[in-house]
Structures are given as C-alpha cells and as structure tokens.
Amino acid sequence: MIESWRWYGPDLDALSLPEIAQTGASGIVTALHEIAYGEIWPREAVAARRAQLEKAGFHWKVVESLPIHERIKRGEGDLGPLFANYRQSMANLAAEGVTTICYNFMPVLDWTRTDLAHPLPRGGSCLRFEAYRMAAFEIHMLGREAAEDAYDAPTRARAASWFQSASEGERDALLQAIMAGLPGAFDRYDIAGLRQQIALYDGIGPDEIRRNFKRFLDEVIPAAEDLGLRFAVHPDDPPRDILGLPRVVSDAEDIAWILTAHDSPANGLTLCTGSLGANPANDLPAIARRFADSIHFAHLRNVVKDADGSFEEAAHLEGDTDMVAVIAVLLEEEARRRALGRGDAAIPFRPDHGHVLLDDVDRAAFPGYPLIGRMRGLAELRGVIAALRAQGRADV
Template identity: 75%
Template sequence: MIESWRWYGPFDKITLPEIAQTGASGIVTALHEIPYGEVWPVETIAARKRQIEEAGFDWVVVESLPIHEDVKRGAGDLDRIFANYRQSLANLAANGIHTICYNFMPLLDWTRTDLAAPVARGGTCLRFSAPRMAAFEIHMLGRTEAEADYLPEVVQQAAIWFQRATEADRETLLNSIMAGLPGAYDRYDVPALREALKTYDGIGQDDLRAHYARFLQEVVPAAEDLGMRLCVHPDDPPRDILGLPRIVSDADDIAFILGAVDSPANGLTLCSGSLGANPANDVPAIARRFADRIHFAHLRNVRKDPDGSFEEAAHLEGDTDMVDLIAALLEEEARRRQTGRADAVIPFRPDHGHDLLSDAERGTHPGYPLIGRLRGLAELRGVARALSSGALSSGALSSRATA
C-alpha cells in the first residue's frame, strides 16, 4: 500500500518538510482555494504538483474535487457544472493525476459536535455527541421534527444541555459542526444554515439517489476515457442529519452507487471511520465485498456509544478490527498483481488522529494533527509490514493487538 498524507496546501500549518519526516511518500491534497463548480486550471494543477514533487513526494490522490450543491439538488446550470467537472478531470489527467476522491453529502462535509474531547491517557479527539447534535437541530435550528430522529433519552439530554448552555457554548457547537467543511467557502451561522436547508426542501433519499446517478452518468465515461479512478467517500456520520438524506452509509448504498454506472472508473474510498460509525456495518466484510473497486483508503477507528454517539479512537483501538481490514486490502493488492492490474497498489492515509503532546498548540485543521497522525501512520505501517512478511496471520496479529 502507498503511505500517504493529507495536506491542505497553503491552508495547512504542517509543512511538506515536516510531512517528509513521517515516512509517507504520497500527498493527498486539492485546490481548496477554487470555488465549487469552477474549472481547475491546468497551470494551477501543474504548479501544485511541482511544489509537491520538489519536496520529494508524489501527488497520489486528489481529495477532493468537490461536487457543486446544485448537482445534489438537481437544479441550476447543470450542463455547465458537469462540463467544468469533466474539464477539471482532463486537466488533472494531463498532469498525470488519476485518482479522485469526492463525497456526495448534502450541504455539510464530515460533522462533529466536539473538536477536543478528552482522551483517557491525555490528548483530545473528535467526537459526535448525539445529545449535542439533537440540541443543535431541535433547539438552535428550531427543527422540532428532528425529535423523531433521536432516542427519547437523547432528546431529553439535548433539552438539558441547551438549557444549561451559555451563548459561548452554543457558538462553540456551531463552529464545531461547521469545521468539517474544507477550503474557504460555505461556512454558515444559524440563520444562514436555516436558509440553506430550505434549498433541500422536498428532496428525499430517492431524489438524491437520482441526482447522484445523473452525476455518475455525466462524468464516469469521461473518467474512464482518461484512465482515471473516481472514488466516493462514505457519509460521515453515516446517518441522516439536519433533515438531509445520506445515501453513502452502508453496503446497500455502495452497491447501488457502483451499479449505477458499472465501470472500474466508478469506485470507493474505503473510509473505515465513516463506515465504522454505523453499528450495522462490518467494515472488513464491506472491504472484501467491494475490494476490486476500492481505489483509496482512509484508515481510522471509532468507538461507538449505544445512544448514537461516537468518537475517534486510536487507530488500532475502537470497534473496527483494523488488522483484519488491512489484511483485506493486502489480499486485494495481491489479487490485482496476479491479474496484472495497473492500479495494483492502493494508496491509504492515516485519517483523523488524536491531538497529542504539542499538537494542540499548532492550530491545525481539526482531526489533522501532526503527532497524532504520525502515531497512526506508524501503527498502520507496522501492521501492514507484519502481515506482508507472512510471519503472522491476520487473526493471530489481531489477537495480539487487542490483548
């Protein structure tokens, strides 16, 4: 597997020379400064690629080439937007970049309610609190219908939290929920978010699926002609929030997407944290079922609570058997080599890490600290090396990791 690292370009407080010390060889990044729906100029792509290569890396994955909200709503000047997306793909291919990660989450990207939840032995992590999210939806946004989306005890806890919360507490919650949006666009205050949500009125799961299928029909053939691999990132969290449908949350969703346009260019970003937050998902089983269409992997772990809350665990802890998952990816790489596939090696990156030691002082993007991800990469690298050596079976190593 290709060890890679997400880098936010000019927005990132972690430098390329620092990333070099992690041992990663690949960079995962995007042109976050370009508004959604606009063409990525070939010259701008070339300049960013040159910067990455001069630092000793390969630009292995674009994360993300974002999809304009009009596509998800099925409205607006879609012909222009689809044409721009195809042109951006062509410009990336002209620069030798062929793997594109994207998501189809309406309005918001990954969503957390706490950006610095304490970890037992020190440090902090990202957390999704069902009671705080319910408080935001029901009491701050005034979506009383959201009570039906949460357990009764969660609704009660949400009311208590809201009654006790100060204005600063509520502002912190809003900022935490907005923190998952990359780049410099589309941050909302409460009134603006209410207005933005109205643009999705009447759009249910079937409608969103139809809009997604049209997107795939418009862009996958172009990607295939260019020798590119598109790979959708699962929903995070994998559940409806804010009254917005989520349609990339489990194995059935993935099967629909990959079948909507059945092409090697239409693939999956296997995110173990996003899928792992759904109690119904067996992440290693999902990886094996869709192995031939996995073009990129995000490896992280989560620990779930019965009320629907979850938090980021250390990479080899949490509810997902990370050893078995890495074994599944290595098995797929071996199959690809046997069949002569050009894309035999799967790039991966350590996803959301804990803020450890001096991480909190750096003010990096939430979930993307230096030391916490370095720890994660080292742990994942060790598992992959041990499995690749054949010295231990995945089952034996898994039992040792959890002992």
C-alpha cells in the same frame, strides 16, 4: 499499499511539506481548496501544485476532493455548464498525472462532529459526535421541524437540559464544531445561513438524491474512462441523515447501489473505516472484502461507539473496527491485482483523524489533522502491514 498524507495546501495547512516528509509518507493527497465550487481547476494551477509536491519529494496521485456543486446534488437548474467545468478539471488533473478522485455526495456538510477537542483519559484530545448535543443543536438552536422525531426520549431530555444550562459561548462552540465539517476554505454559516442552505433541499428525499447522484455518475464516469481516472466515493460521516438531509452512502447496500448505478471500473469506493465504522450494523472487514475490487483509496481510522449513537475517534488500532482484518483484505486485493498484471495494484491509503497529542496542541491544524496524532496512526498502520506481510498473509 501507498502511504499518503492529506495536506490542505500552502495557504491553509499549518504543516509544511518538509515536516510531512519526516512521517515517511510518499504521497500527498490534496486539492485546490482556494477555487470556488463549480469553477474549472486551471491546468497551470494543477501543474504548479504538482511541481511543488515533487520538489519536496512527494507524488500526487489522489485528489481529495474535486467538490461537487450543491446544485448538482439538488438537480437544480441548467447543470450543463457545471458538468462541463467538472470534466475539464478532470482533464487538467489527468494531464498532470493524477489518477484518483476522492469525492462525496453529502448535502451541505461533510463530516459532522459536536466536539473538536474531547479530552482523552491519558491526555490529548479527539473528535467526538455526541448524540444529545446534536439533538440540542437541531431541536433548540436550529429549530428544525421534525428534528424531535430523529431522537429517542432520553436523548431529547438530555438535549433540553444541556441547552437550558449552556452558555452563549458553549452554544457558539457547538455551532463552530458542526461548521468545521465544511471542507477547506469554504465559508462557514451562522444559524440563519445554515437554515437557508437546508431549506434549499426541501422536498428532496433519498430517491431524488440517488437520481441526481446517478446523473452525476453518468456525466463524469465515461470521461474518467477516457482519461484513465478512477472515482472513489467517500461514505457519509456519520453514516446517517444529518439536519434532515438525506444521505445515501452509509452502508453496504448503498455502496452496492452506487457501483451498479454506472457499472464501470472507474466508478469505485474510498474505503473509510471510520465513517462506515460509526454505524453498528456495518461489518468493515466484510464490506472491504465484498467491494475489494472497487476500492481505489482508503482512509484508515477507528471509532468507539456508544449505544445512543454517539461515537469518538479512537487510536487507529484501539477502536471497534478490526483494523488488522481490514488491512489483510486490502493486501490480498493488491496481490490479486498484481497476479492479473495490473500496474495500479497498490492501494493508496492515509491515516485519518488522528488524536491531538503533545506539541499538536500548539499548532492551528485543521480539526482531525494534527501532525503527531496522524504520525502515530501511520506508524501503527505501517507496523500492521509489515507484520501481515511477514506472516505470509499477503503475496508480496
């Protein structure tokens, strides 16, 4: 398995490449966040980022993400130019040695949390999704029609109580936490702006999203095959509809649909144990085993779930997901690929959404992406991998 580290680039990330080098990771997972959605990533810009990483001693094999324009997700207007731009960006990435594109098809928002600094019992903080606070946001702050139908009576009652007692600062902090799920340097919305974005999806349900998703795959996967690229869809986070927007990458059956919508080795999965792990019905070792041959990239993190649908980021080996079992499946899949003589047998992975610990508090890192918390996670995952190999549970 290839130890990797997500980096937002020299203009956005609080961490420097020399600092990241001390974690032991060999690969950087990054993107050109400064380029607007739908625009071509120039080969010169891709080459400059690659050269910067290589000079610091890293390789760049995985892009996270090459964003999909919202109009493609909505199936809106003449999409030919957007698809052409996307394919040209793919070609420019492939020409500079990138092999894997991690992407998602979540409307408007990526990951969603209600608290960016939830205190931990022994110090530090984590990301948390609190069901009643999300309900308060949707019902009382956003005023979304039909939002009450998405929550049970106890959750609605707690939401109303919180909203009535919350200060303006607390309500603004909730909005900012939810907006933090927008990637990179993308503009954040106020309440009016978010309502406007959601309204653009009026009348678009799961069937329409899947139809638009399939069109995207049909437009890009043949090009990926020609370029030697592999696509790896990231699951919904959390794995449920958010703000009334349909999400279609939340469980095993969703993944199966995507992989068969355009049947190709280039059409694959980013196994995110945290995103999928927030759904109590998802068995992560079973999902990893079922789709092992389609896993092109992995995000390894853990969550602890509550009965009301709330969850928070756990230490990598302490949550509800059996991380040892998941890693064992990935190692077995790598061994299978090596036995077939595949040159791309190794699966890149990265520790995801670490806790804010110690000196992390004083850094202005992206939420979920501190230095020490992720380094702790990487060290723990590295230990699991070493132990499994030593026990002979993977053919190395």
